[in-house]
Structure formats: C-alpha cells, structure tokens
Amino acid sequence: MTVSRKEDNMAPQKSTTPPGSVASGKNSVASSLSEVSLPELGDSKSRSSSQAASYVLGSSNPGTSMSGSLAETPTGSVRADSALSTSVTRSASPRCGSPAYFWRGIGDEQEIIFVKPLDPRFECALCKKILRYPSIMECGHHCCCGCMQELMRTEPRCPIDQAKVEKANFTTDRNLQKEIETLFVRCSFVSAGCTWTGYLKELQMHTEVCKYRSVVCPNECGANFEQRFLEGHLKSDCPRRVVHCEYCQDPIKLDELEAHFSDCRRFKIECTNCGTADIPREELQKHLDTECPEEMAKCSFFEAGCPFESKRKDLKAHITENLELHVDMVVMALQTCSDALEIHDAILERQSDRLIDVENQAAVLNKIHGYQMLWKIDNYANKMQEAEEGISVAIESPIFWLSRDGYRIQLSACLNGDGKAAGEYMSLYVSIVRGEYDALLKWPFSLPLTISLLDHNKNPSKRKDHHQVLRPNACVENMPFLKRPTSSRNPAFGLVRFIRLDKFKEFEYVKNDTLFVKVQADPKGILKL
Known part of the structure; x- marks a missing residue:
C-alpha cells in the first residue's frame, strides 16, 4: 500500500495483496510510510513523542505492556487494558466526508475520524468493526482475536463463506495489524477546532493532551468544558476555587467563604456595648477588658x-x-x-x-563515684605560700563516704611537706570520721586506699599520674588510728613522703592554679550492709 501526497483528497490505492496473505518487503507498511510526507501527517511533534513512547502498536513481543495502544496479543487472547480493547463501531461522518467510528471505553465515548475512507479489509468478518488483533482464517478472511474466541464457542465457521475453522489453523496477522496502526486519523475533537492528524496508534496519546478535549472541573463544581479553558475556569470562574480570606488571609474555597466569616478570627465585628466597629473578633475580649467605656470595671x-x-x-x-x-x-x-x-x-x-x-x-x-573521691585543690599558689610560711601548714578535704552507708573519711594535705619531709615532699594523711552506721562496719579499719595525684596533660595518652597505696596495718600500736571512732574523728595516718616537690616541674600536676587528688578504696573489702 502506498500513500500519495495530496492535501485534500487522500484516497487509498487498491491493494494487490490477496486476503490472508502476508505483504512482501516492498509492499510492507514500513516501505509505504517512507513515501508519506510530514505535512500530510499534521502534528509532527505529537507523532515523534508517540514514537518515542513505550507502546509500539504491532510489537512482535506479545508480553510487552502497551498502555493506551493496540498492542500485540498472542492468538486466542485479548488485552483488556489496551486503548483499542473497547469496541469501535462505524457511523456516518458528514463533517469530514469519510466514515467515522466510535471508540467506546469505560464511562466515555471517543469518535475516531479517518482521513481516508476505511478499506473493508480492515473490518472484522464477524463483528463488522475495525479489526482488533486480526487473526487470519484458512479461507483468508480476518476477524478480531476476541471474536475468534467467541466463534470457537459455537459452530466454528467463517461468517462470510461458511468455511470450517480449525482452532489450530488460524494465526495472528501481524502485518495487517501494523497497517491498521498506521492508518491516518484526525483528532476526535476536530469539530471543536483541533487540526491534529496522525497515526491511529498516536491518537490516544494526543487525546490525553489535546486542548480541545472535554474535561470536568477537578474542584468537583460540576462544570464540563474544553481543556484549553481549564486554567481560566480555575482562576476566575469556578465557584469552588481557592481564595484567600480578606481578613485572616487563610486559603478558603469560594463556596465556603461565607460560612468561614462566621468564625473567622480576624473578621471585623462591632462591640455590642459601645458600638465601636471594625474590631477583629479575636481582639474583642481585649477591647472589653481594657478599652470599652460601657463595660463595668473596678x-x-x-x-x-x-x-x-x-x-x-x-x-x-x-x-x-x-x-x-x-x-x-x-x-x-x-x-x-x-x-x-x-x-x-x-x-x-x-x-x-x-x-x-x-x-x-x-x-x-x-564527689562520691563508686568507691572513690576526687578532691579539687584550687588557689594552689596562695595555699602553698601559706604552707611555706607556716601560716596554714595543712588543708582538709570534704568528708566523704567510701560506700553508701559505709566508712566516712577525710583527707588532709601538707603541700610543703610535714616534719622531716618539709620543703622536699608533699604529705597526705587520712582520718577516719565517726559515722551513723559505724556499729555495722568491720573494725579496725583495714581497707587499702590508692591515693593519686592527677596529671593535667591535654593528651590523655601522655598523662603520668602519681600513685601510692596506703595499706593500714591493724597492729596494737595503730589502734588509735584504725579503731571505731569514739570522738568526732581518729588521729590522721598516711604518707609523709607522698611525692617529691621537684616532680611538679616535670609533669603538669598543677594547671590553672589547681591540682586534683583522687582517693579510691578496694571494693572487694567493702562490707555490703
């Protein structure tokens, strides 16, 4: 089949291919299409976008999904989701002088207007409608794939020549299907002014974007009009369009605006006491409480x-x-x-x-963290000077507990040393302080205490803390220090030579005029009450 290049009269040439035969390569649709000029196809932009789409009518792959197209379907099956899966019937079309067909879908009816008169060989022998997935019978006649299924449920004979039809002997005519897909059609809304012309397989895609197609207002106002008028309708005509309240500026549907005014917080109302007008509803109470001259006030x-x-x-x-x-x-x-x-x-x-x-x-x-205490000694320089001058030789820590409801102890420090260690060492002592639960504790006191002077180096991996372990010796001579306190506290015992003073120059034990002393007891020796 060839298509001559004529603007007004585009009647098809008679086909030399007998019914039921397969067109040769020279007479195929692909070779015919090469002779069609672009102006004859009308909207080339729509055609090119349709060709780029995923649905290609007449595809050789029956399993490919082709939404909105006349897709290839294997013999004996019908694609219910195809755009041409609905029936297409013929009627007179006085507007174009050629046969018109209707494409009936669910809830709508779309007219198909062919540019040229429809060749009878494209009609189904059974339903007399445009062939849909054409199947060829042994006698050479064609019918729709779906009609063939209906035919096989009754007496399987060709409705034209009554030739017997065997299910195993009919096949899908793919070349004829491609010819149907490439029939030239006009837009179904040509009477409204659309000038689009293109292939039948492109019609559905064009219809979805055609500005002359009939649409329903998305705001559900009930209006029905052409697509090209939708924007103007939504902006100025739709009674359900969204507008902004002139008082509170909230978005409100136009048909609900009057009801909104009854409770709008910024709607202007009048004071019923004094008659003052234009008071926003949300400010009326403030007016009554502070301004209204007719309101009762103290x-x-x-x-x-x-x-x-x-x-x-x-x-x-x-x-x-x-x-x-x-x-x-x-x-x-x-x-x-x-x-x-x-x-x-x-x-x-x-x-x-x-x-x-x-x-x-x-x-x-x-300061109690498990079995330890951290003693912060600040203002170190002044306290060291007082120790050197003999003004205040010893300083004392807060009293703390070695465990909940356990021993109470207190540290004392001689920053410049004590006795023979004066001027060379720092001395640290421990005193056992009388507590509320001493009657339940084990005496004499025998817990080893680890006393540490902490290094302030910014890099934790380089810190060199100084540690000494004080192990109480519960002998008779040490009973005054380790027995259960009978007064507020026992005499102090500890480490006279805790650390040499020259070590303070080697390590950062003092920083920002502060040093830290940590005392920690061995938790294994704590008596659990």
Missing part, C-alpha cells in the same frame, strides 16, 4: 482597698473626686506590704541558710 485603686465599681467611662470622675482617700489607701497598703516584706525577708534568710547547707551536702555527695 477602680484603679482596687488593690489598695477601694471597692468602687462602675462603667469605665465613669471611673475618671470617681478617681478625681476621691484622690485624697485613694492616697491614704495607698499609704496603708504600702505599710502593710512593708511589714509583709520584713517577715518574708526573715523567712528567706532562714531558707537561704538551709539551702547553703543542702548545697554543701550535695557537693560532698556528688
């Missing part, structure tokens, strides 16, 4: 004891007439407040003292 000196109450507009006269009385009330109120403040100050001072005690106790408790 005297400005109510807190001072004045019980007067009237409309706000009358308060000014009342205050002016009773100025002296109001001053007396204020003086009395101030005196009462002064007396109350003195009482509160006294209470606050007592509470402050109690708070300081609690903070001190909390500070001690916060």
